[in-house]
Amino acid sequence: MRSVSFRSFALIVVVVLISVPLVVTVASLPAHGTSDAPAHEAVASRYVEHGAEETGMTNLVTAVLLDYRGFDTFVEVVVMFAALMAMLALPRGDLDQDGTPETGGDALTAEGSGVEVSPVVFYVVRTLAPFIALFAIAMLYRGHVSPGGGFQSAAVLAALFVVLTLVLGRARTERLLGARAQPWLEGAAPLAFALVGGAGMLLGGAFLSRPGHGGRSPGAGDDGVRAGGRHRGRRRGDPGPPVPDGGALTCCSSASTWTTWRSACCSPSGCT
Amino acid sequence: MTWGDALPWLVALPWTGAVATLALGARGPRVAGGLAWIVLIATTALAVGPVLEVARHGPFSYALGGWPAPYGVELRFDHFSAWVLPLALLFVLIVPFSWRYLEGTIPHERQAPFYALLLLNAGAMIGFTISADLFNLFVFMEVVSLSSYALVAIAGRGLAAWAALKYLLIGAVASMLMLLGVTFVFVLTGSVNLADVTARLAAGVDPVPAATAIALLATSFLVKAALFPLHVWLPDAHAIAPSPVSAVLSGMVVKIGIVGLIRLYQLAYGSAAFEMAGVNMLLVWVGAIAIVMGAFLAMVQNDIKLMLAYSTISNVGYIVMGLALASPYAAIGGVAHVFNHALIKVTLFLAAGALIHATGFRTLTDLSGVARAMPYTAATMAIGAISIVGLPPTAGFVCKWYIALGAFQARQAGFGFALVFGALLIFVYYVRMLNALYFKPALHDAVRNATEVPWSMRAPMLLAALACLVMGVLGGVPLSFVEPAVLDMLPAWGP
Amino acid sequence: MLFSVGLYMIIAKSNLIKKVLGLNVMQTAVFALLVTSGMIDGADPPIRTAATSAPFANPLPQAMVLTGIVVAVALTAVALALIVQIHADYGTIEVDELKEAP
Numbered sequence: 073m074r075s076v077s078f079r080s081f082a083l084i085v086v087v088v089l090i091s092v093p094l095v096v097t098v099a100s101l102p103a104h105g106t107s108d109a110p111a112h113e114a115v116a117s118r119y120v121e122h123g124a125e126e127t128g129m130t131n132l133v134t135a136v137l138l139d140y141r142g143f144d145t146f147v148e149v150v151v152m153f154a155a156l157m158a159m160l161a162l163p164r165g166d167l168d169q170d171g172t173p174e175t176g177g178d179a180l181t182a183e184g185s186g187v188e189v190s191p192v193v194f195y196v197v198r199t200l201a202p203f204i205a206l207f208a209i210a211m212l213y214r215g216h217v218s219p220g221g222g223f224q225s226a227a228v229l230a231a232l233f234v235v236l237t238l239v240l241g242r243a244r245t246e247r248l249l250g251a252r253a254q255p256w257l258e259g260a261a262p263l264a265f266a267l268v269g270g271a272g273m274l275l276g277g278a279f280l281s282r283p284g285h286g287g288r289s290p291g292a293g294d295d296g297v298r299a300g301g302r303h304r305g306r307r308r309g310d311p312g313p314p315v316p317d318g319g320a321l322t323c324c325s326s327a328s329t330w331t332t333w334r335s336a337c338c339s340p341s342g343c344t
Numbered sequence: 345m346t347w348g349d350a351l352p353w354l355v356a357l358p359w360t361g362a363v364a365t366l367a368l369g370a371r372g373p374r375v376a377g378g379l380a381w382i383v384l385i386a387t388t389a390l391a392v393g394p395v396l397e398v399a400r401h402g403p404f405s406y407a408l409g410g411w412p413a414p415y416g417v418e419l420r421f422d423h424f425s426a427w428v429l430p431l432a433l434l435f436v437l438i439v440p441f442s443w444r445y446l447e448g449t450i451p452h453e454r455q456a457p458f459y460a461l462l463l464l465n466a467g468a469m470i471g472f473t474i475s476a477d478l479f480n481l482f483v484f485m486e487v488v489s490l491s492s493y494a495l496v497a498i499a500g501r502g503l504a505a506w507a508a509l510k511y512l513l514i515g516a517v518a519s520m521l522m523l524l525g526v527t528f529v530f531v532l533t534g535s536v537n538l539a540d541v542t543a544r545l546a547a548g549v550d551p552v553p554a555a556t557a558i559a560l561l562a563t564s565f566l567v568k569a570a571l572f573p574l575h576v577w578l579p580d581a582h583a584i585a586p587s588p589v590s591a592v593l594s595g596m597v598v599k600i601g602i603v604g605l606i607r608l609y610q611l612a613y614g615s616a617a618f619e620m621a622g623v624n625m626l627l628v629w630v631g632a633i634a635i636v637m638g639a640f641l642a643m644v645q646n647d648i649k650l651m652l653a654y655s656t657i658s659n660v661g662y663i664v665m666g667l668a669l670a671s672p673y674a675a676i677g678g679v680a681h682v683f684n685h686a687l688i689k690v691t692l693f694l695a696a697g698a699l700i701h702a703t704g705f706r707t708l709t710d711l712s713g714v715a716r717a718m719p720y721t722a723a724t725m726a727i728g729a730i731s732i733v734g735l736p737p738t739a740g741f742v743c744k745w746y747i748a749l750g751a752f753q754a755r756q757a758g759f760g761f762a763l764v765f766g767a768l769l770i771f772v773y774y775v776r777m778l779n780a781l782y783f784k785p786a787l788h789d790a791v792r793n794a795t796e797v798p799w800s801m802r803a804p805m806l807l808a809a810l811a812c813l814v815m816g817v818l819g820g821v822p823l824s825f826v827e828p829a830v831l832d833m834l835p836a837w838g839p
Numbered sequence: 840m841l842f843s844v845g846l847y848m849i850i851a852k853s854n855l856i857k858k859v860l861g862l863n864v865m866q867t868a869v870f871a872l873l874v875t876s877g878m879i880d881g882a883d884p885p886i887r888t889a890a891t892s893a894p895f896a897n898p899l900p901q902a903m904v905l906t907g908i909v910v911a912v913a914l915t916a917v918a919l920a921l922i923v924q925i926h927a928d929y930g931t932i933e934v935d936e937l938k939e940a941p
């Protein structure tokens with residue numbers, strides 16, 4: 073016992089030692105909340121003052137995310153893809169035989185290990201599902217003029233798929249999306265970014281550039297980049313009516329989000 | 345078209361390849377492995393151009409999205425970025441080695457994700473090396489780390505998952521330290537572009553938060569580089585991962601932390617906002633301790649892969665010490681050792697992988713006497729060992745020689761001796777290893793009757809070993825390459 | 840402070856899930872600091888429509904935090920999957936018990 077309490081005491085000391093400099097640092101940071109803080113002087117002014125004209129997006133966060141710093145977002149999408157790869161790469165499948173998942177009340181394994189789902193949960197989820205989907209789509213439409221953008225929309229949609237998988241079982245959800253298309257759906261987001269990047273380059277701009285910016289004439293590539301803006305689904309940013317391919321790409325992106333989560337949930341259940 | 349246009353594709357090409365590998369890999373592991381190899385060869389070919397360009401005309405940048413530097417993300421290819429060429433090239437060696445190695449180690453349906461992860465990892469490391477934007481560095485770092493965690497976990501159940509989780513938790517804390525550092529930098533300067541930040545820091549800011557920010561970033565990079573007290577995650581992860589993955593992790597992923605550290609040095613020296621002498625002194629000490637401790641811990645291992653993993657810790661000590669001594673010779677040697685150590689470690693891990701693959705054993709005791717059955721592999725191992733000790737005709741010698749010279753140049757002769765002492769320790773354990781492989785009688789029939797690995801594994805291994813020898817003769821090439829960049833980076837150096 | 844709480848949790852808790860939660864607390868701390876750095880008192884959200892007017896909050900940190908969140912999600916997902924595996928193999932997710940297991 074003594075060693076345990078000594079250990080936790082030592083831990084507290086270590087954590088305090090790390091925390092004190094951090095707190096001092098935060099306290100000595102330039103005051104925020106005023107518009108002349110360095111954080112606002114350097115690059116932000118350009119985004120705020122010219123962002124709307126330069127990118128054609130109303131939501132400046134989207135403008136930064138998908139245009140000024142679109143490359144970051146490309147990498148971010150790949151982070152997601154890497155997580156998905158991680159799920160696929162993890163060993164699994166031999167769990168059910170030894171019947172191991174005796175996870176006391178771990179909801180995640182409910183479906184795979186054949187635990188009964190309460191009928192109440194089942195019906196509530198089944199009834200609500202279309203409305204949740206509708207809500208997500210509505211958020212997508214409103215996204216570009218409200219704070220936070222369409223980010224939550226895809227999150228809601230992805231959560232819906234996770235819940236559906238948990239409650240209805242994998243087979244039925246799989247029918248909804250088609251198993252064969254899965255790898256392509258999973259890779260859709262990074263692929264789309266690379267394609268859009270290439271398109272920008274072919275049209276005489278830079279990687280991920282918006283043709284039309286920097287004196288080049290706007291052409292077919294404009295749509296490409298718009299679709300790029302839209303294909304994330306989560307942060308649809310451009311004003312104007314959505315085009316069909318944008319919608320399809322939105323689904324891809326949500327699907328890739330969803331699949332990640334589904335894999336996360338299902339690696340315990342031992343399905344392939 | 346300029347070579348700048350090639351830069352985003354150095355990243356996008358392997359990543360696109362990763363998606364394709366996953367999608368087409370469903371047709372079988374051969375398709376996935378072959379595709380990954382082709383993509384990597386293409387990437388390597390693409391990397392040649394920028395490297396020649398930087399050698400001829402100096403560093404160049406590329407503004408992504410056409411937005412000028414502080415507003416958009418900037419890619420910058422300087423002399424240090426030339427590291428992407430050997431990096432991609434080593435991947436080209438590792439992938440064919442994996443083809444046969446994975447047989448029987450990883451079930452077929454999981455091989456496509458394996459190659460996809462390797463490609464993601466390669467692309468992200470290239471991106472990290474050429475990015476000139478702090479936040480972009482962070483995101484690239486995440487892709488590198490995440491794919492590394494997965495590659496460790498891929499080895500199997502239980503222990504592998506546990507090692508991967510340890511790696512993940514420590515790595516994730518390090519990432520958050522980095523993001524916190526980036527946040528502080530952003531609040532201070534309002535920018536995340538490296539050059540822009542340097543200029544703004546030089547213009548004068550409150551030193552306290554600036555120093556904390558730099559300290560956080562440095563800690564984060566050093567965790568990723570597994571410098572001695574921060575190394576705890578490394579041995580398990582590197583030893584448990586499949587051997588080709590160990591080669592990637594030990595040879596290259598660890599170096600990402602070093603590349604980050606180099607970028608940080610550029611920032612700190614460039615802005616002249618910090619008194620670096622104290623920090624450097626600390627790092628030199630830590631580096632020296634790492635050399636000796638790493639070597640010592642390696643000496644007591646019986647598992648060859650654990651031994652190699654600890655030897656990585658020791659070598660990271662060399663690199664950090666070289667950088668922190670901050671004298672031209674030492675820094676040049678340190679930077680060049682990034683490349684040479686990668687080459688040597690890949691050689692050694694591939695050879696170790698071949699031994700394990702052919703015999704099923706992984707401890708020195710069990711493997712004794714294997715040289716008679718597997719002469720090629722044992723020879724590779726020997727060349728790798730001689731190189732890493734730093735004996736004259738090989739790649740390791742030049743760098744260590746430079747670092748030692750640098751120690752004297754910096755009037756820190758004591759550390760020169762620490763280095764030599766570390767080399768002696770390393771010498772002892774590799775002699776022990778070679779002795780076991782060559783001169784001890786075989787204990788097991790499996791070892792006595794082992795057959796040499798197939799050519800798809802033998803060729804990459806032998807090529808890497810050959811490169812170790814060639815780089816010993818051409819040791820000046822990487823040195824002369826980094827020289828202008830290092831001299832440019834270091835503050836004015838007194839006589 | 841939140842950062843410290845998270846850090847403490849990661850080190851001190853022996854339950855792996857709690858460690859991951861601690862990691863999330865820590866991430867949230869960094870995100871909160873980053874996103875407040877872009878704030879200006881009384882500013883509108885950075886969306887250019889007829890209904891909003893200057894000053895606008897700085898969009899850059901918001902964009903960075905969104906990226907950061909995605910990274911955090913990915914990390915958490917992988918961590919949880921690994922924990923599930925460990926549980927399946929060892930039947931425990933307490934570090935103290937795991938140390939004895941192998």
